[in-house]
Amino acid sequence: MLTISNRGKQMPASPIRKLVPYAEAAKKKGIKVYHLNIGQPDIETPPMVLDAVRNSTFKVLEYSHSAGNESYRKKLVQYYASVGISVNYNQIIVTTGGSEAIQFGFMACLDHGDEVIIPEPFYANYNGFAVAAGVGVVPITSHINNGFALPPIDEFEKVITPKTKAIVICNPNNPTGYSYSRQEMEQLRDLVLKHNLFLFSDEAYREFVYEDKQVSAMNLEGIEDNVILMDTISKRYSACGGRIGALVTKNQQVLDAVMKFAQARLSPPGFAQIAGEAAVDLPSDYFDTTKAEYKSRRDLIVKRLNAMNGVFCPNPGGAFYAMASLPIDDSDVFCQWLLESFDFNGRTVMLAPATGFYGTPGLGKNEVRLAYVLNLGAIDSAMDCLQEALKVYPGRTNK
């Protein structure tokens, strides 16, 4: 019988996008839906970034170098220097979004049957890329009560086997917003060194750390060959649709292997490389403004959430996500109910059930992720909706 692959069957559906039909139905009923479910910022892409593409004058939309335009990679060296990361342009491979950086990293470093350890809750698509690569994800649970700090190293040690090849972190974290401390990063360094593991570090939200300074895995001494940075311009410049990211590493063997995967797919997107290159020349206060905006949104959403009866939201140190525990029976049911059966003055809110971010079945049932990607007014209205929803939700646990 003609049948799809087991890999195709096992591939997880997007936990965030599965609610989309319910949101569409709500909108058709005339209900205004506040989208706090997805990391698509409302912040305008800087006009000079878009203008660089619009003012381009080339006549043939040619393949670029498989590693990305040399001029862009040289600009990226400048960008990385500005955030304290010292690399040369041959250590940068431009990718189709951060997504492809993850994919290339997994493909080049991990074999079918290997395992990676990821603190959960984690970015759900790591799962998808692991399934594609035939790699097993071993989750280590981080907890909401300490703001999703790095789990004790003992917990990692317990699950390390000969199959373990890497640890994957996202810092600051999607979905928790947690920003790893220098001490935690050094614990990870010692661990990967002890067990000869790769450390995949997704730093898509590097600029959005509100109190401290982000500690890049690229600056951990003694594990230069272990670290693979997975990066993207998507969130940094509100340029998600460009699909431009980068894989950065000092490990020459990894670079050589990744280049072969990069050559097979020919080149990263042309137009958005122009955008990415222009973005490096944004005025130095660009992130100050954006960061201040996200910080005030975070402050508002955290305050509103913690003021609700039975709700707890630790203060996220970075990114633009907050995780909250709610007095509910089942976050999947609740998030669907918000769209299907609830409105407050013709409005409702779309959230991401946290279940999709945990690898351990059963976890996250009373947690949701909120992306504070809307302006303060919209966040306030969305929180009004959530507050009222929790009062009337039939599956509320502490009535």
Add this chain to the structure above:
Amino acid sequence: MLTISNRGKQMPASPIRKLVPYAEAAKKKGIKVYHLNIGQPDIETPPMVLDAVRNSTFKVLEYSHSAGNESYRKKLVQYYASVGISVNYNQIIVTTGGSEAIQFGFMACLDHGDEVIIPEPFYANYNGFAVAAGVGVVPITSHINNGFALPPIDEFEKVITPKTKAIVICNPNNPTGYSYSRQEMEQLRDLVLKHNLFLFSDEAYREFVYEDKQVSAMNLEGIEDNVILMDTISKRYSACGGRIGALVTKNQQVLDAVMKFAQARLSPPGFAQIAGEAAVDLPSDYFDTTKAEYKSRRDLIVKRLNAMNGVFCPNPGGAFYAMASLPIDDSDVFCQWLLESFDFNGRTVMLAPATGFYGTPGLGKNEVRLAYVLNLGAIDSAMDCLQEALKVYPGRTNK
């Protein structure tokens, strides 16, 4: 020890791009290099296609739908109808180049350890995507003496095992230029039906068939669920750098699985989707002009090649590639020698050794692929170089 994956080690380096350093060195010496080695057309991207991007007015470069913008997919329905392929927009998933369509198809339909049969010589990157997916490539040799026609079906039957899950064709073919006849396509139909195989059909060069009409796998009756079309705008509109392609199939199970892979990588590139959408509105004579240009290039290159002593080049029916057998000992050595040790009046030519297009070791040693992507004058000069080179090449076999 920290080590990359076996997959990373096994991943083939691009057979075409490995000569690039020699070409760069030649240029540094002041030698003019005619690039007939790679499918990067010199034809201008239609200005209205580029202008659609340049005149865009959106303010946020947002993620698109994971399957591509609905408006674009609806336009593609119109495009496919114009080439006689009837599909609806839910049967189209927009991909990051044809490359990602191949990747998604392999991932959704093939498991680690499965096998695909591909007539050789074949597009070298099928190998790369197969390695990434853990899939074995079983080549069936087609021969230059009959212009690389489809090998007898018996040859396929001989290598079909329970591991065989699909046949991959490229029609018209890269690297041979061969355009499969209706009879050959029907033989393939009967074969995949008999053995319950998928038929992956790469039709990137659909418009460039010079004498007959391309026979799309999408129009083979009775195997609607078996056929997966892998497509791209790269060659069609000389828009290689946009990285926009499509996977098209009527098999709902495959579409559902591919959508999960598509969601994991979020969305295809934004800017170039605008370009792709505009391209569908090109005047109906657009391909007439382009095709006439390629045809006169083909006629010239084939005539020049066959006029050289000891050279044979069958007349390719489509695409913009020609394969030629040369009186040489080793095409890899020869192509490198052309760049490293030869020039004719300060000029030389870069060709692709055919060895990289064969899965069977040892084949293609006296063959090269020539991409007729340069104008007539450049092709003529490049052929002058080749003609002179063959006279003096130390590894010439029939002196």
